[in-house]
Amino acid sequence: MEKNFKILVVDDEEALREILEEILVDMGYEVVTAEDGYVALNEIKKNNDIDIVLTDIKMPRMDGLELVKNIKAESSAIIPIMMTGYIDSDILVSVLRAGAYDFIPKPFDAQAVKMILERSVKKRRMVLENKKLMKKLKKANSKLKEQRRKLEKKVWIGDKILEKKYKELKYINDTMEKINTTMDYRKTIHFILSVVQKLIGSNRASIMLLTEDKKRLKVVDMIGRSMIKEEIEIGEGVAGWVAEKNKMLYIKDTEKADPEIKKMLKRNRYEAKSFVSLPLNTVKRGLIGVLNVTSNSSEKVITEDEVDILKIFSQQAAAGIETSLTYQELQEHYLHTIKALSNAIEAKDEYTRGHAERVTELSVKLAEEIGYEKEEIRTLKFGGILHDIGK
Incomplete structure (x- = not known):
């Protein structure tokens, strides 16, 4: 028999407590005793390793039925067993309603006590195992909830990051239109x-x-x-x-x-x-x-x-930079081309030679002084060079 199972014997008759204690110790159990329900409850609160409670029904101050009800309220893992010398249907119903696992009739039969306790030990072992499993399950559920919370947070953060990325990429896409048209x-x-x-x-x-x-x-x-x-x-x-x-x-x-x-x-x-x-x-x-x-x-x-x-x-x-550089180069080539055309026309007359360039230079200086935009000044350059072509 496993030595770590502890039984609390509760009876107002000291002689019965001692007899039952001796029987249980011989069976290999660890035993503590109490003379009534109040003392028993204090013992349970003081020793949280009580496995089984054997209690008489009729006792002063607090009877066995009241004790069992209190035990069930305090700890569902303790196995309560009733002892009584008066067995009838009403008592059995009261015992079961109170929450007792089984009952032992008086006077005690050692073999019957042994069988009932063996069943009670199995029940206690199952209760403790179930309690451990429930504790593990609760811990696992708590861990899962925490992981779920973290995952939900990651998903939320991920959504925010994606939203931010989308806005950034949309902003880049929107700005490219302006870059490509400047x-x-x-x-x-x-x-x-x-x-x-x-x-x-x-x-x-x-x-x-x-x-x-x-x-x-x-x-x-x-x-x-x-x-x-x-x-x-x-x-x-x-x-x-x-x-x-x-x-x-x-x-x-x-x-x-x-x-x-x-x-x-x-x-x-x-x-x-x-x-x-x-x-x-x-x-x-x-x-x-x-x-x-x-x-x-x-x-x-x-x-x-x-x-x-x-x-x-x-x-x-x-x-975008390449596009604007290419456009500038084309503008420069175009400017050189029309300058060459203008110079070729003016070269026919020594009085007009360089006239278009002088007009252009003067016009550009005036435009800069007035505050024209660069694009307007560029157009003015073309106009200055071309103004006499076709006369």
Whole structure:
């Protein structure tokens, strides 16, 4: 018999308690005793390892039926068994209604007591096992609820991220229409930088374009105080490295950067908390420049998500810059063509030679003084050169 099962014997007759205690100890049980219901309840509260309660029905102060009701209210795991010398149908009904598991008739039959206790031990073991399983189940349910809560939070965060990404991509898509319809490349570049500032929230950004010989990079426009020279060699500094390798350079935290990167930053006096420099490539021209975005504030770190957005936007921005550069080149070719035509016509008369250029130069100066827009001045140039053709 398992020694860890403890039985509480409750009877107002001391002799009966002692006899029953001796029988139970011989069977291998651990036994404690109480003379009435009140003492028994205190014993149960004091010892939370009581497995089975054997209680007489008729006792002073608190009888066995009341004790069993209190036991069931305190702990559903304890197995209560009634003892009585008066067995009739009314008593049996009262015993069962009170919540007793079984009853032992007096006088005691050791074999009957043994059988009833063995059944009670099995019942107690099942109750305890069920209690353990319920505890595990409750813990598992609690864990599942927590995992579900975390999952729901992740889904909610994921939805918010997707919503943010959608808005960013829609904003990029909407801005591309303006970028592609702005033919002045300087205006295009300035608008691109303003979009970058809105997307990333950085107060420092610049765009550098390759010079005609493709050996240097030159700053075309910037937002915020620039830490980059106006013009650098390919391979020089961060932007020069990006142009030479035609590869993005992203450092989330310069204090944790590779030693070689730190040396390069120190050598070029490049002060930033985090930065990203992206090559600007087009299908027709290849590399045309570099987009630089920096942050020198510990409160604003350029994140991986922001870099992903910049990668997408930089491709579109490069295409927009190429379009405006191509338009400018076409305008220059057109201007040279009509100048050549005008000069050829004026060359026939020495008195009119250079007249169109002088008119154009004077008109442009007046227009600039008045405050004409660049596009209007460009149109005025064409008009000045062409004004005598056809006379």
